[in-house]
Each structure stands twice: as structure tokens, then as C-alpha cells.
Amino acid sequence: MGEPEPKCKGCTLEDFDQRWKILIRNKDFQVNYALNPEVDGHLVIQPRRHVEGISKLCPQEAKDLGLLIRNFCHALQEALNPDKIYVYSFNETPGYHLHFHLKPKSSNVPKDKKGAEFVKWSDEKLKWDQASIEKIMGQIKTAYDRISKSR
Numbered sequence: 772m773g774e775p776e777p778k779c780k781g782c783t784l785e786d787f788d789q790r791w792k793i794l795i796r797n798k799d800f801q802v803n804y805a806l807n808p809e810v811d812g813h814l815v816i817q818p819r820r821h822v823e824g825i826s827k828l829c830p831q832e833a834k835d836l837g838l839l840i841r842n843f844c845h846a847l848q849e850a851l852n853p854d855k856i857y858v859y860s861f862n863e864t865p866g867y868h869l870h871f872h873l874k875p876k877s878s879n880v881p882k883d884k885k886g887a888e889f890v891k892w893s894d895e896k897l898k899w900d901q902a903s904i905e906k907i908m909g910q911i912k913t914a915y916d917r918i919s920k921s922r
Contacts, residue, residue: 781868782821809893812851817870846915853877
């Protein structure tokens with residue numbers, strides 16, 4: 772793993788285990804429930820080393836990232852049955868490295884919230900309590916473990 776950048780929020784996640792709801796952490800990537808989730812099942816995937824763009828990933832990291840995104844999309848589909856799953860990355864925030872959001876879109880989302888409008892939308896009825904988040908995380912993790920072993 773490369774040296775962390777001291778001012779990079781992504782690099783300092785290693786120091787916030789209790790605050791971040793981590794689903795998996797391997798030698799190259801971490802997948803966690805979003806710190807400020809906008810919908811149920813909102814996940815973030817990021818490299819554990821400081822990487823400022825997808826072109827900076829080595830070929831094996833890029834392959835592993837693709838598989839993580841694919842398998843967690845399958846897990847979200849199985850656990851939450853959303854209508855769609857948005858996968859996006861902006862990486863323009865100063866002090867943050869490459870990361871991808873996986874944001875499930877359920878049937879309770881207003882019909883006019885499509886594309887960029889959905890990316891900006893937050894569910895005001897979202898339950899932020901630890902028990903609700905841990906229940907959803909458990910469903911996603913169970914589905915992911917099964918899927919990653921079978922594919």
C-alpha cells in the first residue's frame with residue numbers, strides 16, 4: 772500500500788474504524804456504508820492507498836475494483852431489490868481520493884428524480900439509527916458473501 776497523504780480524507784479512514792460502517796476491507800480496497808447515507812444501502816468503495824484517479828490504478832486493482840462494484844451491485848439488488856443502482860464518482864473534492872458511490876434507487880423515489888437529480892436527492896425519511904443501518908448492512912454483507920463465493 773502506498774504512503775497516505777496526511778490531508779486526504781480517504782487516506783485517514785484507517786483511523787475511523789468505529790465511525791465508518793465497514794462491510795469489507797482487503798489489502799487494496801474498503802467498502803463501507805456511506806458516512807452520510809442519502810438512501811438505504813448507500814455504499815462507498817475506495818482504494819486503501821492514495822489514488823487520485825482511476826487511471827492511476829494498476830491493472831490488477833482496476834480488475835478488482837470492477838469485480839467489487841459488480842458483486843456489491845448484485846448484493847444490493849438481492850438485499851434491497853431497488854429499481855436501479857447508480858454507480859458514480861466525481862473525485863473533485865479537494866483532499867479526497869478516488870471513491871465510488873453505489874446508490875440504490877427504490878420505488879419510493881419521486882419519479883422526476885432521474886440521473887443527476889437522483890444523485891443529488893436524499894430520502895428525508897431515512898432512518899439513521901445504528902440498529903436500522905446495521906440490519907441493512909447485515910443483509911448486504913450476507914448477500915455479498917454468498918455472491919462473491921459463487922461467481
